[in-house]
Amino acid sequence: MSILYRSDAPRAAAWADYFAEHAADLDFRVWPDAGDLSEIEYLIAWQAPAEFIAKLPKLKVLFSSGAGIDHVDFSAVPAHIPIVRMVEPGIINGMVEYVSLAVLALHRDFFDYVAAKAARTWEPLEVPPASSRTIGVMGMGSLGSAVLQRLAAYGFRLRGWNRSPRHVDGVESFAGPDQLQPFLEGCDILICLLPLTPATKGILNRELFSALPAGAALINVGRGPHLVDADLLEALDSGQISRAILDVTEPEPLPADHPFWAHPRMFLTPHVASMTQPETAAPILMENVRRHQRGEPLTDVIDRSRGY
Incomplete structure (x- = not known):
């Protein structure tokens, strides 16, 4: 069985070392030292151009090296080949850390104090309790759910919005287009963790910003095309987004x-x-390869019809 890693070059050695130690029976190759491409059965990649996929006649599974798959051209990957997104603790923990940092920086007026320091101004601001703020997360998948669970520890009021209904303990949940505005109306800090699809491209726009409470804050850790840049600049300048x-x-x-x-x-x-x-x-990817070898269902396979 041949596996080709064609992703983040600085981390390639760590991947190769793991497979050499724990899966010596698997022929693990690192791009560009790929050898005969006609032998490759599993591909780990961030970018998978059509012309490259065409050189892999034995390809059985395409593993995305990241949580998102919007960078993958589905039409370039034959329909019988599963596309698997990366869901692993390192990605989840990193996102939880970053969003927690961002939320707390906004909640505790960190950026105001950075400006005050530059101006040499000593001016304490009111310290509101976490329970006085409502944090809203758009996208309640593995990342969004983990973020909500961590933020709960601080005592924030929490709400989440998803395309389809999802339940997270302690979170007021909303689902579907009809519930988007009611969700937004209560969010003091809005976090975008949506997958990028044709339906979500440009979703962070003037209409959405106007549905938020005046002075709400935005954190976008989804994808750049979720945001209409000009609309955000307008909302910031008007004070609708703080x-x-x-x-x-x-x-x-x-x-x-x-x-x-x-x-x-x-x-x-x-x-x-x-x-x-x-x-x-x-380890998670290797186990998925083993599952495929045993004829068992793969985990975290994307639904091409939904785009994630």
């Missing part, structure tokens, strides 16, 4: 002349909220 923390943009990297860089109420990070960790991801 602050925005963005880990994702469109395009990436963000051009040096983009207005987000200079906006005083915007905080940017370069798509680092969560990353696949080889030490936790490799």
Whole structure:
């Protein structure tokens, strides 16, 4: 059985070491030292161009090296080949850490104190209890559910919105387009963790912002194309959105002349909220390969009709 890793080059050695130690019977190869591509049966990749997939006649499974799969061109992957998204503790823990940091920074006025320090101003602000703020998460999959469960420990009021009904203990849940506005009306801090699909592209727009309470804050850790940039700038300038923390943009990297860089109420990070960790991801992926070899159902296979 031949597996080809064609993803994050700096982490390739860790993947190779794990498979060498725990699955010596599997022929694990790292791009570009792929050997004969006609022998590859499993592909671990971030980008999988059509012309490359066409060179893999024996491909049985495509494993995305990240939690998202919006970068995969479904039409380039034959319908009989399962596409598996990465769901592993390293990705989940990283996202929980980042979102917790962002929520707490907003809740405790961290950015106001950064500005006050620059101005050499000593001006304590009121410290509201967590129970006075409502945090809303759009997308209640594995990442969104984990974020909600962690935020519950701080005592925030929590609500979640999903395409289809989902239940998380202690969370007021909303589902479907008809319940989006009622969900938004109560969110002091809105977190986008939606998958990127044609239905969610541009969902963070003027109409959505206007449904939030005046002065709400936005955290986008989904994908850059979820956001209509001009609409966010307008909402920030009007005060409808008080602050925005963005880990994702469109395009990436963000051009040096983009207005987000200079906006005083915007905080940017370069798509680092969560990353696949080889030490936790490799065992899960290897077990999925073993399941396939045994003829058992794969876990975390995406539904092509839904786009995630």
